[in-house]
Amino acid sequence: MSTRIAFLKGHGTENDFVIVPDPENAVELPPAAVAALCDRRAGIGGDGLLHVVRSAAHPEARHLAAEAEWFMDYRNGDGSVAEMCGNGVRVFARYLQHAGLATEGDLAVATRGGVKTVHLAKNGDITVGMGRALLPEGEVTVSVGERSWPARNVNMGNPHAVAFVADLAHAGDLHAPPPFSPAGVYPDGVNVEFVADRGPGHVAMRVHERGSGETRSCGTGACAVAVAAARRDGADPALTGTPATYTVDVPGGTLVITERPDGEIEMTGPAVIVAAGEIEAEWLAVAAG
Numbered sequence: 001m002s003t004r005i006a007f008l009k010g011h012g013t014e015n016d017f018v019i020v021p022d023p024e025n026a027v028e029l030p031p032a033a034v035a036a037l038c039d040r041r042a043g044i045g046g047d048g049l050l051h052v053v054r055s056a057a058h059p060e061a062r063h064l065a066a067e068a069e070w071f072m073d074y075r076n077g078d079g080s081v082a083e084m085c086g087n088g089v090r091v092f093a094r095y096l097q098h099a100g101l102a103t104e105g106d107l108a109v110a111t112r113g114g115v116k117t118v119h120l121a122k123n124g125d126i127t128v129g130m131g132r133a134l135l136p137e138g139e140v141t142v143s144v145g146e147r148s149w150p151a152r153n154v155n156m157g158n159p160h161a162v163a164f165v166a167d168l169a170h171a172g173d174l175h176a177p178p179p180f181s182p183a184g185v186y187p188d189g190v191n192v193e194f195v196a197d198r199g200p201g202h203v204a205m206r207v208h209e210r211g212s213g214e215t216r217s218c219g220t221g222a223c224a225v226a227v228a229a230a231r232r233d234g235a236d237p238a239l240t241g242t243p244a245t246y247t248v249d250v251p252g253g254t255l256v257i258t259e260r261p262d263g264e265i266e267m268t269g270p271a272v273i274v275a276a277g278e279i280e281a282e283w284l285a286v287a288a289g
Contacts, residue, residue, distance in 0.1 A: 004278040007037075008095060009044060012087035012126075012271040014216035014252025018046040019095050019273075025057040028288070031079025036287030037279070038077040043287075044279075047215045048085060049075045050092050055110045068110035070096060076211030084113035084157040086219015090126040090271035093118045098273045113157025126271050130220065131157060132263040133227040136185075142192055143179045144172045151180070151192070152228040156265075158210075159190045160224035164232065168196050171206050174214035193221045195229065203229055204249040216252030223265050226257035237261040 005027055008019040018037045020027060029051055038046045051073035055061040061071035072092045074085045089109055096102035097120055107118045117129035134155040142151045142163050147170055151161040161180055165171065171178075171194035178192045189210040195203050205225050207218040226246040230236065235244045237259050245258040255269040 003281050005281055005284065007044065007277055007279050008098075008273055009046070009275040010050075010091040010094060010271065010273045011252070012090045012094075012217065012219065013250050013255060013269055015048075015085075015087035015218060015250075016046045016216075017048050017050045017088055017091050018044045019050045019052060019091070020279075021052045021095070021099065023052070023054045023057065025053045027051075029073075029075070030288050031075075033284050033288035034075045034079040035077065036284070038079075047077050047209065047212045048082070048088060049077075050088055050095070051075065052092065052095060060112065061110045064110040064115055067115045068108035070101070071110040074111065076209070077213075078211045080211045081112070082158060082211065084111050084116075084130075084220055086128060086130055086156075086221075086223060086267050087217050087269070087271075088219070089116050089118060089128045090219070090267075090269060091273075093120060093126055093128075094271035094273055111157075124270065125268050127266050127268040128219070130223050130265040130267050133224065133259075133265060135227070135231070138182075138185065140185055141181050143181075144170060152224075152231070153185065154224035154227055156220040156223050158220055159186050159188070160193060160221055161186070161190050162193045162195060162224050162228035164195050164197075164228075166196065168194055168204060168206050170194065171208075174206060174208040176208075177210070178208055191218060191221050191224075193218070193225050195225050198247075198249060201245060202247045202249075206251065217250040217255070219255065219267055219269070222248040222250060222255045223257050223267055227259060227265070230259060238263055
């Protein structure tokens with residue numbers, strides 16, 4: 001391993017990521033190393049880490065190499081592995097464009113949640129095909145302090161519990177995972193979204209992301225929120241044949257989510273690369289334990 005490892009820093013609606021370009025999957029990134037890199041005081045700082053690897057070079061993505069050249073090996077800020085990250089996909093695509101590995105137009109990105117179709121628009125926005133939402137049956141409740149709310153169980157390749165509240169302040173500080181019940185409904189933890197109405201087709205949300213705490217934005221969460229809001233409002237594009245579009249305000253900006261009649265969900269928003277530098281490999285090795 002060289003003595004220095006290249007990195008970049010980027011964000012999508014202020015959901016920020018450490019980016020480690022590693023086409024041949026040569027950089028070891030155990031959970032402790034990822035957590036150290038994402039530490040905002042002792043490391044670079046980020047809600048998560050985007051490990052940029054050629055699909056053919058990664059054992060989890062080789063079977064997708066014919067569909068997508070690049071694999072987003074995404075990790076949460078605590079070092080744990082996640083299936084998908086919607087804001088992360090946009091930042092991942094922006095990095096590929098920044099590095100001259102992608103151009104305006106359509107791009108396929110492999111993730112643990114499947115291959116995602118990305119469109120890099122001329123105006124700078126990036127649209128990601130987020131796949132279809134699954135809506136598992138059964139009642140779910142989330143709690144903060146003495147308050148509890150019914151929540152909609154939505155799976156976007158990762159699990160979400162969406163609760164509609166009168167005031168986003170009722171979500172509390174969101175440092176710790178909000179308790180949910182029944183206990184077995186999310187065996188691997190859950191992303192919890194608290195949602196307040198802002199107008200027709202317009203909501204605002206806060207989120208506790210599994211493994212990261214409260215973040216400024218969550219792309220899969222915004223999609224889950226839009227689907228939950230549509231069903232609450234009596235809209236199901238599969239039945240009406242009409243797309244449902246919601247503007248979702250997050251603390252870090254705004255995302256536009258459209259659910260099409262075929263069930264495909266598209267998310268549009270910005271993505272920015274803000275810095276580039278080098279990591280001391282020796283420091284990373286010590287941090288990894």
